[in-house]
Amino acid sequence: MPFLRNGLTRSAGAVHHIFHAKSSVSHTPPNVWTRRHIHCDGRNRLTKFWTPTQPKPKASSAADHEPIDGHDLLLRAGFLRQSASGIFHLLPLGLRVQDKIEQLIAKHMARLGAAKVSLSSLSSEALWRKTGRLEGRDSEFFHVQDRKDARFILSPTHEEEITSIVANAVHSYKDLPLRLYQTTRKYRDEARPRQGLLRGREFVMKDLYTFDTTETEARSTYEAVRKAYVDFLTELRLPYLVANADSGNMGGKLSHEYHFASERGEDTIIGCTQCEHSVNEELFIAPLAKAPSPSIDEAEPTTQTAGFFFAVSKDRRKLLWATQPSQHNLEFNLHALKQLFPDMDTTFDGSDYTSIMDAWMCDAEEDGEPRTRYLLIDSRNAASLETFSNQWRRTTSLPGPNGTDVPIRSEILPSEINGQPVLLTKARPGDPCPACEAGGLILQKATEIGHTFHLGTRYSEPLNLKVLDARNQPVTVSMGCHGLGVSRLIGAIAGLLADGKGLNWPVAIAPFGAVIVSTAGVGESDVDGLYDALTHQGMDVAIDDRERPMGWKLNDADAVGYPFIVVLGKAWAAGKQSVELQCRRLGIKEEVKAADLPKRIREYSARL
Template sequence: MLYSNGLRRSFGALHSHSLYASASTRRALHYDGRNRLSNFWTPTQVKNRSQSGDEDGHDLLMRAGFLRQAHSGIFHLLPLGLRVQNKIECLIDKHMLMLGASKVSLSSLSSEELWQRSGRLEGRGSEFFRLQDRKEAKYLLSPTHEEEITTIVANAVHSYKDLPLRLYQVTRKYRDEARPRQGLLRGREFLMKDLYTFDVTDEQARQTYEAVRNAYAAFLDELKLPYLVANADSGNMGGKLSHEYHFASDKGEDIVIGCNSCDYSINEELYVGCRLARDGERSMEAQMYYAVSKDRKKLLQVLYPRDLDLNSYAIKALFPDVDPSVEDALSTWVDAAQAHDSCGTRVLLADSRVVGVSRAHDSPSAVPIEVKDGLCPIQISTEILEPKLEGRQVLLTKAQKGDPCPNCANGHLSLQKAVEIGHTFHLGTRYSEPLDLQVLDANNKQATVSMGCHGIGISRLIGAAAALLADKKGLNWPLAIAPFGTMLVSTSGVSLDDVHAMYDVLSDAGVDAAIDDRERPMGWKLNDADLVGYPFIVVLGKAWAEKRAVELQCRRLGVKEQVGGQELVGKMAEYSMRL
C-alpha cells in the first residue's frame, strides 16, 4: 500500500550527479537491501514473429517469465510467479487471522482407508494419483483434505468448550485431470487455501459459514477485481448449501446466471427456470430425450422445445431416480423389460411450451416411442410427470439471455462466462458422522460436530487475474498482488545515487518498488516492464535532470504524465485507490 505521509528520507540525496558504476561492477551481484532486477531472475522472452493472433493470459505468464511447464497440467513457478503467489498467501493469512483461524500444514499423502470410510473413494478412481508403499499400504495424493483434518480433530477435541475451531492451510493438491487445459486454470497439480470449520450445532455452523462468506468478500474486495458470487451445487463435497466465487471471463468454464432487477445469482448447474403461461404465447416444436431409471424399470421420455438445450439439473430435480450415465436408454429399458417378461413403464415429461402438451396429458398413447422399426416390442404403461417443483411449473431447458427471472416479477436474466476461484461449503455432519467426530455438549451428551470447508484456488486465481486484465502489451496486475508494485527505470544520464534515493523515498512510503538496473536499452526495459505488468513505472530521464520531475506511467489507468519528485508518492497513492 501507499502512504503519502510516510516520507522519512530527505530528497537532498536526489541531486547527486555521479555516473553509473563500471560495467564490471554492474554485472556483479550486489545486495544492499534494495530490490534490483540485476539480482532477480526474470527470464522474459520476446514474442516469436511466427506467432499469429493475440496471446492469452497463460501465453503471457509463460513469456513474461512467471512460470514454465514441466508436464501436462504441471507447472514450475519462477521468481516473479512466486512473488505473486506469496502476496496472495499474505492477503489470505490476514483475512484468516481476522476469522480466528489457525494455520496448519497437512501432508499431501492421504490414506485410502479414510476415503473409503467417508464414502468418497468409490466411483472416482480415475481422478486420483494413487500409490503404495513397500508394505503395500495404499495412499493417494490428496485432491482435498476433509478426511484427514476430521480425523485429526476427532482425536484431539472432545468437549464443546474446545469449539468453535477454525483451521486452514495453503498447500499443493493433485487431481488426475483427463484433459488439463488453459494453464493454471485446470491443472493436475495446483495450490489451494483450505479452511475447515467445526461447530457444536448446525445453527452455529451456519453462522460461521456467513462469517467466512464475509471474509471472502473482504479478500476479493482488496484485489479490486470484479467478481461474482453464485449459489452452487455442492457436488461430491456434500451438504446442500454452497457458494462459488468467480471472475467474469470469456475463458471460463462456468456460466453464472444473474438478474438485472434482484440479487438472484446462480451457477448454471443449479438453475431451474419457471414461467407462468402467457396469453398468445406461441407453442414450439418438440424434440425428444430418453433416460432410464437406476433400476432400469422406467423410461423417462422428455419432450422439450426444439433448438434449445435440455437442462439436466431440472430433469434430475423432477425425476431423482434418473441414471444419466446410460447412453442408449431406450434399448436398456426394453432389454430389462424383456429379461423380466414384464410391462415397461414410461414416464412422460413434457415442457409446457411444446406443441401437443395437452394431447400428451389427455392421450399419452398418442406420443410414440421412437424405435427403429416403428413398433415398441414390449407392452407399455404410461405415467404422466408434471414439470412442477414446489407448486411452480418449471422449464426443462437451460437459461437464455432475457428469460424472466424465477426469483422476482420484473427481472430478466443475463448469462456470464466465469472462472471459479473460490468455493464455500456448509457440510453439516457429512464427514464428522462417518469419521466419528463427536464432542460432549453442554448437557453432557454426545453431539456430532457440524463442519464447513472453504477453498480458494490460488493457482487458478493467478491464472484468472492474468487473463482478466491482460492487453496487447502484456499483463496488468492488481496492485495488491503484483510481483512489484513499481518499477524504477532510468536513463544513462541519471546517477545511481539519485535512483537509490528515489527508491528509498518510495520504500519508506510503503511502496513495493524495484530498480531495473540491467544492462539493456531504455526502450527494451520499458517494453519488458509492460510485458510483466507492473502497476506503476517511474522513469527518471531528461525531465529529472532539468526540473527534478519523473514520468509516471500506469497503463491500466491510461496515465503517462510528468510529476515532480516531491509530489510522486501522493500522486501514486491517489491512483492506487483504483488499482
C-alpha cells in the same frame, strides 16, 4: 581488493558475485570470461531476480481478433513454466504473486480467528471409504501404494483428514468453535487439463475448516466466512460475482461460489437486472409461473434444442424422452432433467441412440424382465401431455429384435419439483426473474475462484466427531469447509486484466508495485536514492539494472505488468529532478517531480 570465499569481491557500496564461464582459476585470460554482476545490497534488483521473459510472437491478422490468453502471457513474462499436461513450475515472479495472495488471505483468516495448519499431501484411502467419497470417483485421484500395501491418495482436499484429527483431540463444547486453515498443494487427475492454472492436475488452494457445536452456530460461522471472502475480493479491487451453487460431492445443501466475470470462464452465472438474485446455471430451474413469452426461434435445432431430448440411466435399464414446446427451440436444462430423472447418465450425448435402444431391447428380450421408459413433458405443453399420456401408458410391449414382443413399462414423469410445475429449458437473457416481479435475467460467463460449503454433519457423522454439550450429552459437530483457489486466482487475474501489451496486476498482489527504469546517463546513486525514498514510504519497488536497451526494458515491464513504471530519462539527466510516471491501466504517462512521486503513486493506487 581482498577476495572473499566463493569468488566474492568486496567493493565500496556493493558486493559483486563473479560467474566464470570457462574457469575460476586466477590465471585464465580475461577475454574468455563472461561476467554478470549481482548486487547484494538489500535492494530489489532484477539482476539478482531471475525473469526469463520471452519476446512477443509476431502479430498476425487472425491473432488480432483472438481473445487475450492470460496463460500465454504468464509463460512469456517468466512467471511459470509447464512441466507436463496440467503441471506447472512457479518461477520467482510467479512465486512473489502467490506469496502476496497467501499473505492477503492470511490477514483475513486471522480476522476470523483461524489457526494455520499444514496437512500432508498423502491421505488415507480408508478414511475416504468411510465417508463414501471414493465410490465412482477413483479415476479422479492419484493413488499411491507403499511397500506394505497401505493405500493413499494425493489429496484433492482434506475434509476426512482434518475431521479425523479433530475427532481425536476435541471432546467438549468448550473447545469449540474451532477454525483451522491451510494453504497447500492439491492434486486431481483431470481428464482434460486446460487453460493453464485454471484447470490443472496440481494446484495450490487455501482451505478453511470450521467446527461448531450446533447447527445455528455453524450457520453463523458460515456467514462470517462469506463476509471474509467478500472483504478479501474487495481488497483486490476487481469486479466479482457471488452466486448460490450446487454443493456436489462435497455434501451439504448450502454453498456459494465466488467468480470473476470472464468470457473464457467455464461457468455461467444467472443474475437479475433489478434484485440480488444470483445463481450458478447448474442450479437454475424456472418455475412455470415465470415462463418467458413464446417466440419463434429460426435457429437450426441441435441435439439439445430439438423438440425431444433422449437420455438413458447409468445402468442402461431406463430410458427417458423429454419434450418442450416446439416453437421455442430452447436448450434443454440438464440440471432440471437430472432433478426429475436422478438416474440419468449426464455423459451420454445422444449420438449413439440406435445402439442404446437395441441393447435396451435385446437385454429385456433375453432376461424377460420389463424395461422402463419415461416421458417427461415441459409444463408449457399441457396439450401434448393430454395427447401422449393415454397412448404412452397403454403400451406394455414392443417388438423385439428377434421377433418376440419385449415387455416394457411406460410411465409419465410429472415435471414438478416440490409440487411446483417447472420448465425443462435453460434460461435466456431477458427471461423473467424468478425472485422478483420487475427484473429480467442476465447471463455472464465466469471463472470460479472460491467456494464456501456448509457441510453440517456430512463428515463428522461417519468419522464419529462428537463433543459433550453443556448438558453433558454427546452431539455431532456441525462443520463447514471453505476454499480459495490460490493458483486459480493467479491464472484468472492474469486473463482478466491483460491487454495487448502484457499482464496487469492489482497493486495488492503485483510481483512489485513499481519498477524503476533508467537511461544510460543516469547514475546508480540517483536510482538507489529514488528507490530508498519509495520504499521508505512502504512501497514495493524493483530496479531494472539489467544491461539491456531502454526500449527493451520498457516493453519487458509492460509484459510483466507492474502497476507503475518510473522512468529516469532525459528530464532527470538534464537536472530537472523529474521522472516519467507510467500507469497503463489508467492510461497515464506524465512528468512528476521526484519529491511528489510517492504521493502521486498513492493517489493513483486508490483508483486501481
